[in-house]
Amino acid sequence: MPEQDAVILWLTRADPAIRWQVMRDLLDLPEADWAAERAKVETEGWGARLLACQDADGQWAGGAFFPADFTPDEWHRSGQPWTATAFALDQLREFGLDPTTELARRTVALIGAHSRWDEGGQPYWQGEVEECINGRTVANGAYFGADVATLVERLVDDRQPDGGWNCERAAGSACSSFASTLNVLEGLLEYERATGGTDRSRDARRTGEDYLLSRHLFRRLTTGEPADPQFLDLLHPNRWRYDILRALDYFRAAGQSTGALPDPRLAEAVAHLRSRRQADGTWPLDWDLRGRVWFKVNDGPGKPSPWVTLRALRVLRWWGRG
Structure with missing residues (x-):
């Protein structure tokens, strides 16, 4: 069995949350097939x-x-x-x-x-003050059908002069961060998918993307050095944390949503992702976040990760088609 087929087979033996996305994103199966598998997420x-x-x-x-x-x-x-x-x-x-x-x-x-939010007691779908939290609240609200239009407008207004976002803005930060920017971008994209977005939200998504692209997803604009070596390590679940695979998967989703071709400034991050592939065709989980969880969805750092492998394969597939 070719290596790629063996990896696909391994992924299809994973949880329904993995399987339906493999069927849609890697096997190009009809929606009726992957939708039936997706329905199992609620019950299995x-x-x-x-x-x-x-x-x-x-x-x-x-x-x-x-x-x-x-x-x-x-x-x-x-x-x-x-x-x-x-x-x-x-x-x-x-x-x-x-x-x-x-x-x-x-x-x-x-x-x-x-x-109600811990920070100020605000109703959940109204968000709170941190852009990281509000970006993910928009993503979840837009995906699940909550009205987050007012929160989207707040995020647009909260942009930094360099085009991105920083959850320390309220504390006086005047420049953006990789993590905050990606959290907001994911929210704006989900809102755009659900509603079409607005002129302002689409423009904000463009400037946020430019913030990350001008830094090749991981480099400081001033020195060209990696802004954080851990950005190059593969993490899952990311929660609010940033890495290049999460960013690449965002640009894949955005490109598929709008029809935009992959930006050449992603090439360095893609090359690094390719270099991390293991001999058996999978990608490992490099590290995991500390803290209380309901249950684990990976076998631990150093082990092949179905989630990381799924995301990596669909990013490379999108990049190759572009």
């Missing part, structure tokens, strides 16, 4: 397991960003917890839970009615 595997952890009021772990029982000591002792509502929604969107189901619609309504 990781999706069903995460949904089973949901509170009666629609939240997870009793809180929007932090679990209800969180204390600052936990962060210092074992890392940021990832079990609250914001991160559960991130994963359900990544798993591909069908947003049109009764369960998904009920979740959106319950969160809107009961969840």
Whole structure:
């Protein structure tokens, strides 16, 4: 069996959240086929397991960003917890839970009615002050059908002079960050897919993309050195963190949505991604975030990761077609 076929077979034996995306993005199967597999996310595997952890009021772990029982000591002792509502929604969107189901619609309504942000008590779908959080809230809201138009306008207004975003803006930061910018870009793209976007939101997405592209996804504009060596390591789940594979997968999704060809400034990041492929055709998980989770979806650092491999293969496929 050719190496590529063996990797595809390995991926199709993974969770339904992986399988349906392999069928759509790597095998080009008809929508009727992958949609039937996607429907299993609600009832089988990781999706069903995460949904089973949901509170009666629609939240997870009793809180929007932090679990209800969180204390600052936990962060210092074992890392940021990832079990609250914001991160559960991130994963359900990544798993591909069908947003049109009764369960998904009920979740959106319950969160809107009961969840409040830890920072200032704002209703969940109105967002809070940090651009990283608000970008992902827009992505989840747009995907699951919540009204996030007002939050999109706030994000557009929160752009830095260099075209991107920084979650430390409210604390006085005047320049953008890679992570904040990508979090917002993903949200604006999801909003554009759901509603068509606005002239202002599409322009903001363009300037945010230029911020990352002018830095070849990982280099400082001033020195050309890597802004953070960990940007070149492969992480999953990313939560709010940045790496080049997450950025490349965003540009793939954006290109497929708009028909834009791959930008040549992605070439260096693509070459690095190719170099990280293992002899068996898979990609490893380089590191994992500390902190409380409901369950793991990878076997651990150093092991082949179905999630990293899926994302890498579909990025390279898109790049090759471009």
